Amino acid sequence: MKLCEFIRPASLPAARDNLRELGAKGMILAGGTALHFMQDHTPVTAVDITRLGLSFIKHEGAFYNIGATTPLADIQRYRAPRWAMHEICRRISTHQIRNISTLGGNICRVFPWADLPVVLLAMDARMVIYSGKETEFPADEYFKTQPAKRFLGGDILTSVKVPALQAHHGFGSIKVVRTEASFAMVTIAARLELDGANIKSARVAAGSAIPFPRRLPSVEAALVGREAATAVFQEAAGKAGADAPWRGREGMSPDYSRHLAEVSILDALERAATFARGRAE
Amino acid sequence: MKQNPNTVSFTLNGELKTFATEPNEKLLALLRREGYKGTKYGCGQGTCGACTVLMDDRAVYACLLYAMQAEGRDIRTIESIGTFDKPSELQQELIQGGAVQCGFCIPGMIMSAEALMKAETTFDDDIVREYMDGNLCRCTGYEKIWAALRKVLDRQESAGVQGSGASSHPES
Structure with a gap:
């Protein structure tokens, strides 16, 4: 450019x-x-737009409101009870990039390997866009197609509202990379809501090994109403093949990508369940 | 509000300076053109870390910043850290430990270490790796660089000098 x-x-x-x-x-x-x-x-x-006051993280009731120009390093370093966004931000690129790269920059134009859209889909976040007035868009709608199209008319992403996890909610994300700072081979994020030992609701999303980040509805359906146990997680992860066109690249076959995704889904679900049962802060 | 397309002003190594530039010029190109050649051009695409400088005390890649983005900021380069006659504590350890082979990565390594020492209060291995993860060395295998840095950080922790970066400035 x-x-x-x-x-x-x-x-x-x-x-x-x-x-x-x-x-x-x-x-x-x-x-x-x-x-x-x-x-x-x-x-x-x-x-x-870096000097317009759009760099902030605020706890506003049921949400964490994160400004669009907040550097990833700030999200990584932020700490609050049951805050979950720092883990994936620590895994994005290098220290120097995280100091400059912003939340908005990662989600206004989505590349296939982007990690944050996967996390925001699983977290059921809401994107706030300024078009003379501010309007909120749920992640499912915002990431349905390439978000860059939304901004061609001059509209500006101002913040992202990430739901604050409640006591019975858990979140886990897995990013598989060849080297620490490389782009993901697969990224998985899972949010579970538990009701006692059972799963009340589930949101699972994937990225990097598929053309565009998306949720995995068959995996989610195989979780809801069932016990939050490893066997159930394994069975649900096995549904991933039906949910997305897993593709091979960098020496990986499509089958390998799918297998990698299934293993990562299992890990993400285990992490989310542990979180929901009471993560050590 | 249009920015003057011909100049950018920022504090460079403690002095407020104004430079002629163009919107498309990278900060790295400006610095080297102005004689700050300790900041190295390595990969030019935000991978190797040889061009690392501090912007408002944070480590950034000068090759991935347009010079205009530095307007009003505080920029520090390797030239602010030590001299041949008076190397910083880390520079001394790197020399004594034989950690400098071709030396091309070292300015960037030192600037990332500087950011670490300025920002953090403790220096466990995880946090050190995090601050140094954006700097590549293709000569040493990192072991000697790590050992030199570890010595400085351990001394800082023992002395209770935390979050000041003081060890990098022998004059101060």
């Missing part, structure tokens, strides 16, 4: 006005790391 001009708007409405005026020639810049790798060399104007 070639930047030909750099704009630093003073407010959110001004930023939106800039983007609407620029149309296809405008490009939101937060951390900006992705811009360096875009192969399109059409000159664009960068609209820097």
